[in-house]
Amino acid sequence: MNTNHSLRLYQQKAENDIRIALRKGCKAPLLVLPTGSGKTHIFTSIASKAAQRGNRTLIIVHRSFLWEQVSSKLTDIGVxxxxxxxxRTSTADKIQIxxxxxxxxxxxxTTKPDIIIxxxxxxxxxxxKWGRVAEYWPDVPIIGVTATPVRTSGQGLGVGSNGYFDHLIIGAQISDLSPEYIAPCKLFAPTDIDLSGVKRVAGDYDRKEVGKRVDTKKIYGSVPGHYKLICYGVPAIAFCVSIKHAEHVSEEFQSAGISSxxxxxxTPKNRREYLFDALARGKIMVLTSCDLVSEGFDVPxxxxxxCLRPTQSLGLCLQQWGRPARPYPGKKWAYILDxxxxxxxxGMPNAYREWSLEGAKHNPTTSNEEGVVAVRTCPVCFNVHAPAPVCPECSHVYANMGRLPETDERIRLREIEMEKVKENLKKQxxxxxxxxxxxxxxxxxxxxIHNYKSGWARHVWQSRQKKVSKYAVCNY
Ligand SMILES: [Zn+2]
Known part of the structure; x- marks a missing residue:
């Protein structure tokens, strides 16, 4: 058995913190780490070390197909x-997923485990149903891992909030992790939606009502155009409100000439696997999804x-934003088109978040006392960024930002900047x-049309054909 996981430093620390908590008598520590930062590595490491000592671990995943991801991680390290x-028929192995x-x-x-993850x-x-497992073996310690220790209602997961966890371990914040471990994100907000009057059900917008607002050509019609302008060619997943909505959005991409x-x-398992493989191989550029890919599902x-599903749930929102964050060869940015x-x-995806077992706290770094998020949205490129006099993405200069009076010189400089922006957009x-x-x-x-030299088209075409053979490495 090879249990040498080569955990990163923050992963090792998280694993140690869990061990210390259990030694001190905690029955149920909860580890929080951002989506994409490798939670599975940590708990498979814990499970394999427990197995070496002869202890049984039961790892519980929430969807039938998610065991495959955990299983392949364990297989990778020979456990x-x-x-x-x-x-699947039962086995006597010390680790069960x-x-x-x-x-x-x-x-x-099922044989009683020594620890439940x-x-x-x-x-x-x-x-x-998750709680029922914990209650079936009340004396067995549990370890929880999540990126979002909060329920849809905003409540926490602690004993005091009708949950089980008695100790919170913050493994890392997104802003703590280097780009090598988590792709830095760029958020763009090309459109917004009016949600006034939409009822709430169980803490989130009523799905049917939201569906009526977003599943219209007026809302999703501009989505392919913005995708083309901002990150054309980057493998994307669109999060939709309903299956019908996902189908409509996909059709919209197809009619814009984007494979989707x-x-x-x-979706049957075979078809699902085919589609994810097609996304990985570059045969499909945009996969539109309802519910399937929001959490736990790895598509590196x-x-x-x-994002086409408005939500009040911080948990759901972070799960969706986290999907592009996992590092991958050639990936520079995690794009979020909200x-x-x-x-x-x-707030912003990489905002510092203050978690507790009672739920998410008001976060002064993301919003002011009225809960309004302190950010700017660039009117030229739609980049959302921390307040600044110039857009960090396209160099658009905001008017009325400084205390300096408007002078002819400032106006002239701004015009030059705008010309640059227009030129850049034209090139793009x-x-x-x-x-x-x-x-x-x-x-x-x-x-x-563009007066390129003869032979250019053939040259590009031939170099593309060569790339096709190694297209598993995305090139952006
Ligand atoms: Zn901009």
Missing amino acids: EHGIIAPG ASVDTLIRRLDK YDEAHHVVAGN ASVSGK ICGCAI HVGNYTRH DIKFQRGGCRSLEELEEFAR
């Missing part, structure tokens, strides 16, 4: 394990989250048009 999931739905049906046939532990609440498909929890190549104003409710536009050419004929037509 034997069993799986409690539909169609269980899909929660299957597990609660087989509780009486909950992945995506924000689901674990007294009385629900929709996926949901109801994804470099862009297109079309529904989620950042106005939850040409780049996008070129990227959109999907055949040699289209490239030749493009070359003719």
Whole structure:
């Protein structure tokens, strides 16, 4: 058994903190680490060390297909394990990965573990199916891991909030992690949506009502255009309100000449796997999704989250924003295209967040006392950034920012800046048009329009053909 995990420093510290907490008598420590920062590495390390000492670990995942990800991590480090999931027969291995739905049906046939680990532990609440497992073996310590220690209602996961956890461990904040470990994000808000009058159900917007507002051509019609302008070619996942909404958005991308498909929890496994593989191989550029990919689901190549589902849930929002954050060869940025104003409710993705077992606290670094987030949205490129006199993305100079009076010189400088911005946008536009050419004929037509030298189109086409053979490495 090779348990040499080569954990990063913050992961080692998190693992140690859990061990210390348990030694001090905690029954249920909860570890918080940002999405994409490698929580699975930590709990598979804990499980494999426990197995070496002869202890049994039960790892609980919340969806049937998520055990595959945990299983492959354990297989990578040569750790034997069993799986409690539909169609799998039980084994005597010290480590068992269980899909929660299957597990609660087989509780009486499952050997009592020495420790229970909950992945995506924000689901674990007294009385629900996750809670039932903890209650079945009340004397077994539990470890929870999550990026978002908060329920949809805003309540926390502590004993005092009808939960189980008795000790909170903050592994790291997004802003603590180097770009090598988590892709730095760029947030753009090309559009917003009017949600006045939408009712709330269980702490979040009523889905049906929200669906009516967002599933209209007027709202999603501009989405492909903005994607093209901001991060064309970056593998993206769009988060939608309903399956129908996801299908409509996907059709919109297709009619804009961008390869796209929709996926949901109801998509058959084979098809789902095919679609994720297609995204990884660059055959599909944008996958639109309803519910499936929001949490726990690893799609490391994804470099862009297109947010089309307005939510009051900080947890859901962070889970979606976290999807493009996982590092991947060639990935520079995690793009977030927020079309529904989620950042106005939850602050910037990389904001410092003060968590507690009672829930998320008001965060002075993201919002003022009225809860209004202190950011600027650039009117030229839609980049959302901390207040500054100049947009860090496109160098647009804001008017009325300084205390200096408007002088002819300042106006002239601003005009020069605007010209630069326009020139940049024009260059980007040409780049996008070129990227959109999907055949040699289209490239030749493009070359003719832009007066490129003869032979250019063939040269580009041939170099693209060479790249296709290694397209698993995304090139952006
Ligand atoms: Zn800008």
